Amino acid sequence: MSETGAGSTEPVLDVEDIHVYYGAIHALKGVSLRVGASEIVTLIGANGAGKSTTLRAINGLNHPRQGAIRFEGRDITTATPHSIVQGGIAQSPEGRRLFPRMSVTENLEMGAFQRTDREHFKEDMDRVFELFPRLHERRHQKAGTMSGGEQQMCAIGRALMAKPKLLLLDEPSMGLAPIFVEKIFEIVREINAGGTPVLLVEQNALMALDTAHRAYVMETGRIALQGPAAELKTNERVQKAYLGLE
Ligand SMILES: Nc1ncnc2c1ncn2[C@@H]1O[C@H](COP(=O)(O)OP(=O)(O)O)[C@@H](O)[C@H]1O
Numbered sequence: 001m002s003e004t005g006a007g008s009t010e011p012v013l014d015v016e017d018i019h020v021y022y023g024a025i026h027a028l029k030g031v032s033l034r035v036g037a038s039e040i041v042t043l044i045g046a047n048g049a050g051k052s053t054t055l056r057a058i059n060g061l062n063h064p065r066q067g068a069i070r071f072e073g074r075d076i077t078t079a080t081p082h083s084i085v086q087g088g089i090a091q092s093p094e095g096r097r098l099f100p101r102m103s104v105t106e107n108l109e110m111g112a113f114q115r116t117d118r119e120h121f122k123e124d125m126d127r128v129f130e131l132f133p134r135l136h137e138r139r140h141q142k143a144g145t146m147s148g149g150e151q152q153m154c155a156i157g158r159a160l161m162a163k164p165k166l167l168l169l170d171e172p173s174m175g176l177a178p179i180f181v182e183k184i185f186e187i188v189r190e191i192n193a194g195g196t197p198v199l200l201v202e203q204n205a206l207m208a209l210d211t212a213h214r215a216y217v218m219e220t221g222r223i224a225l226q227g228p229a230a231e232l233k234t235n236e237r238v239q240k241a242y243l244g245l246e
Pocket residue numbers: 022025027045046047048049050051052053054
C-alpha cells in the first residue's frame with residue numbers, strides 16, 4: 001500500500017516537520033503528516049498533545065516557525081486564513097462555534113460566504129440536507145436551541161457549504177450522546193466516499209481508528225506512532241494508552 005493511500009501518489013496535504021509556538025511555549029516539535037486525495041486520516045492523542053495546534057497551523061491561524069505546509073503542491077506555510085479557506089480547506093472547529101441566534105439555514109449560508117461560484121449554492125444546500133435530514137427538519141430553528149449533536153451536524157454542514165477540497169474536523173464527537181457519535185462518524189465516511197479527503201482530530205480513538213484509513217498518534221507535540229488505522233488498533237501501546245485495553 002502506498003503511503004498516501006489507495007491510488008494517489010501526491011498527497012493533497014503535506015505537513016513537513018513543523019514547529020509551532022505560543023509565545024515561548026514550544027507546542028509542536030517537528031510534526032509531519034500527509035493526507036492523500038482519497039483518504040480519511042485521523043490524528044489522535046491525549047488532551048494537550050497538540051492536535052488542535054496542528055489544525056491551527058494548517059488553517060493559517062498560527063504559522064510554523066520552522067517547517068513547511070503544502071496544499072495541492074502549493075506552499076501555504078505563511079498564507080492567511082482567508083486565502084487558505086478560499087484555496088479549499090474548510091474546518092468544523094472544536095466547540096462548533098455556530099451563530100446561536102441565527103437559523104440553521106443562515107448558519108449554513110455563512111459557510112458559503114467565501115465562495116465565488118455561487119451558482120451551485122442551492123444544490124450544495126440540498127446535499128447537506130440529504131446528508132443531515134435532521135438539519136432539514138430544523139432548518140428554521142435557531143442553532144443555539146438545538147442539541148449538541150444537531151449543532152455538530154450544523155457545524156460540519158457549514159464547512160461543507162464551502163465546497164472544501166480538504167475537510168478538517170476537530171473533535172466532532174466531543175460531548176455527544178452515543179447515538180450521535182455513531183451518526184457523525186457515519187457521515188464522515190459518507191463525505192469521504194463523495195470524494196473529499198478528511199483530516200479527523202479525535203479523542204475517541206476507537207471510533208476514529210474504525211473510521212480512518214491511516215492514523216497518527218500525537219504525544220506532547222510530536223508524532224509518536226503512525227500507520228494504517230487497522231494496524232494501530234492492534235498496537236499494544238495504542239491499546240493501553242488510548243483504547244483502555246490491557
Ligand atoms: N492559546 C494558547 N496559549 C498558550 N498555550 C497554548 C494555547 N493553546 C494551546 N496551548 C498549549 O499547546 C499545547 C497543545 O494544545 P492543543 O493543540 O490545544 O492540544 P490538543 O488539541 O491535542 O488537546 C498544550 O500544551 C496547550 O496547553
